[in-house]
Amino acid sequence: MFILRDLLTPLQTAFSDTSKGQERATWFNYTLLAILVPLTCSRTSNLLRGLNSLFGISISSRRYYTFMASPRLPWEKVWTILWKSIPQPLTSGRLILALDDSINIKTGRKIFACQHFFDHAAKTNQCRYPWSQNIVVVGLLKQIHGRWCCLPMGFAFYFMQKTLAQRVVKMGKIPVTFKTKFEQAVQMISALAAVFTQVPILVVTDSWFGNAGLLKPLRGSIGQQVHILSRLRVNSALYALPKPRTGKARRGRPRKYGARLGSVADRAAEVQSLARSYSVALYGRVREVWAFDEVVMLKSLRCKVRVVWVFRRRQWIALVTTDLDLSVAQIIEYYGARWKIEAGFKEIKQEIGSASSQSRSPFAVTNHLQFCMAATTLTWLYAARLDKAPARRYATQKRTEFAFADVRRIIAHEIGQPNFDIGCSKTAKPAQNSLIQIFMRLVA
Numbered sequence: 001m002f003i004l005r006d007l008l009t010p011l012q013t014a015f016s017d018t019s020k021g022q023e024r025a026t027w028f029n030y031t032l033l034a035i036l037v038p039l040t041c042s043r044t045s046n047l048l049r050g051l052n053s054l055f056g057i058s059i060s061s062r063r064y065y066t067f068m069a070s071p072r073l074p075w076e077k078v079w080t081i082l083w084k085s086i087p088q089p090l091t092s093g094r095l096i097l098a099l100d101d102s103i104n105i106k107t108g109r110k111i112f113a114c115q116h117f118f119d120h121a122a123k124t125n126q127c128r129y130p131w132s133q134n135i136v137v138v139g140l141l142k143q144i145h146g147r148w149c150c151l152p153m154g155f156a157f158y159f160m161q162k163t164l165a166q167r168v169v170k171m172g173k174i175p176v177t178f179k180t181k182f183e184q185a186v187q188m189i190s191a192l193a194a195v196f197t198q199v200p201i202l203v204v205t206d207s208w209f210g211n212a213g214l215l216k217p218l219r220g221s222i223g224q225q226v227h228i229l230s231r232l233r234v235n236s237a238l239y240a241l242p243k244p245r246t247g248k249a250r251r252g253r254p255r256k257y258g259a260r261l262g263s264v265a266d267r268a269a270e271v272q273s274l275a276r277s278y279s280v281a282l283y284g285r286v287r288e289v290w291a292f293d294e295v296v297m298l299k300s301l302r303c304k305v306r307v308v309w310v311f312r313r314r315q316w317i318a319l320v321t322t323d324l325d326l327s328v329a330q331i332i333e334y335y336g337a338r339w340k341i342e343a344g345f346k347e348i349k350q351e352i353g354s355a356s357s358q359s360r361s362p363f364a365v366t367n368h369l370q371f372c373m374a375a376t377t378l379t380w381l382y383a384a385r386l387d388k389a390p391a392r393r394y395a396t397q398k399r400t401e402f403a404f405a406d407v408r409r410i411i412a413h414e415i416g417q418p419n420f421d422i423g424c425s426k427t428a429k430p431a432q433n434s435l436i437q438i439f440m441r442l443v444a
Contacts, residue, residue: 003385004414007085007378008032008422014077027067029422030055033415035375038408041353042372044068044364054415069364071172079154082377083195086151087384089140094323095196096141096334098150098341099185099205099214101158103132104349108358112169112365113157134158135369136181138188139344141204141337144380145389147284147401150340151380152348152373153192156184157366171362185209186217193222201226202323204338207233211300215322227323229334232307234265234318239297241304257297264318267294268309275311280329282336284401293328308332347404348372376404383407 008029015025034050035042048064051057059067089095103117109131116129136158139150159169161178169176179187193201203226205214210230218226240258261267275292282289293308301322308319308331319335326334349355354372359365383390383402390402390410414420 002414002417002420002422003382004033004378004411004420005422006385007381010081010085011078014074014081024067024070024073027051027057027059027064028073030057031068031371032375032378033422035352035371036379036408037412037415038351038405039412041356042368042375043353043357044359044368065364068359068367069361070367071363073367073370075367075370078374080195082374082381083153083192085381086140086142087381089142089196090199091142092330094200094202095192096202096204096337097153097189097192098139098141098338099137099189099203099209100338100341100345101134101136101181102345102349103130103134104355105130105132106358107131108360111358111360112362113159115160115163117160133365136184136188137341137345137373138185138192139341141334141340142380142384144384145386145402147389148337148340149380149383150344151377152344153377154188155369155373156188158184171366180213182209182213182217185214186221189218189226190221193226199225200323202229202321202326202334203227204229204334206338207231210320212302215301215303227321228301229319229321229323229326229331231335232264232318232320234263234268236264236298236300238262238264238267238307239299241295241297256302257299261296264307267307268311268316268318271309272311272316275309278329278332280332280336282333283339284399289332291328291332293331295324306331343404344376348376351404351408352376379404379407379411382411386410 011029012025015021015028030051031047033055034047037050037054040046044065048061051059103119106114113133114131115134117132117134119126119128119130122128134157135155137152137155139152142149142151158181159176159178164176164178189201189203201222203214203218205228207230210228215228238261240261242255242258245254271292271294275290278289278291279286280289290311291308293306295304295306298305298320303322304324305320305322306324306326308328310317310319310332319331321331352372352375354369357368359368390406392400392402393406393409
């Protein structure tokens with residue numbers, strides 16, 4: 001019983017039943033397998049070598065490069081199948097989504113979606129405005145065998161408005177129109193809400209996305225069942241809940257905000273002595289966290305919110321959420337799990353190898369990143385279907401939970417089994433699967 005066969009076989013239904021469609025389905029699934037095998041980076045040339053050497057797929061380089069740059073790959077259907085394949089996607093009755101953006105540094109001058117973006121994480125000896133792609137990503141936060149994971153669910157390339165004003169950028173024959181990161185995020189989250197219908201959605205973001213620019217259009221598109229959880233800026237003004245009016249004060253429009261409580265920083269100094277200890281599953285273990293929560297009004301979100309101040313020795317942060325049913329421990333734990341989307345960027349760009357791709361045409365660039373993200377999601381889906389958590393190869397006293405590379409190593413061993421098959425018809429006799437085992441021993 002092969003887990004990969006169960007995961008990849010439904011993807012074939014996204015392609016047509018014609019001979020050409022089934023041929024593309026075969027190349028599609030074996031390309032995902034070539035990415036999943038942790039032998040080399042996922043450049044298109046390396047994937048073609050993997051198909052020829054490891055899986056015995058006989059295909060010319062011209063046909064394969066045309067396939068990788070095809071505008072007809074049914075990615076919407078593929079992603080819908082992957083979303084529906086997630087076992088138990090809800091956490092405490094909610095669909096928890098992580099939203100963030102990342103830059104992917106490139107070197108080629110004519111690579112699609114590349115612009116000079118500001119890199120806030122650049123070191124002293126690095127360029128502050130590298131030639132790169134800016135990618136807005138939505139991922140599902142889910143616990144798998146006791147650890148939080150981020151499953152990529154969709155992405156969009158962000159183009160600056162001044163770039164589109166200077167030159168025409170086309171996706172095939174269709175010109176690219178300007179969309180803000182908020183509009184791109186709303187579009188992707190709305191597509192997920194159409195699949196997971198009537199499900200409460202919690203979007204966990206950093207402070208840049210955590211405002212009415214995201215919440216208002218989201219609720220206009222999805223409804224009141226969507227909430228956000230974010231970090232609060234220290235200079236944000238807090239207001240008490242409006243008091244009920246009595247007597248003559250009932251005349252006129254009711255007040256939306258109560259008395260001003262001061263800024264987040266001012267309020268933190270006032271409530272620090274009132275903080276109490278909470279046991280929170282945070283960063284791989286249960287920790288004791290000192291925190292204080294309060295329900296207030298926030299003008300940046302224009303609604304009632306719960307603010308949680310988390311105190312350390314000399315530091316503190318303030319978290320805010322519109323979901324008032326969340327407990328203090330849940331708010332801290334879910335925001336701590338947001339870091340997994342940052343780890344996911346590393347997995348996609350470095351471990352899977354998206355950063356090493358130098359594809360240039362719009363569809364080649366988009367398809368390659370789609371393959372990398374789909375392979376990442378398949379890796380975590382594979383881990384979720386294992387009977388027990390994989391053993392961490394390089395375990396330390398502080399880190400014992402399994403890593404992304406540990407799951408890929410198990411996948412490679414399954415692919416290397418002599419009787420492994422995913423039900424696709426190949427155009428040539430397959431190579432010896434023991435070759436994968438030999439490579440795995442060499443890179444061990």
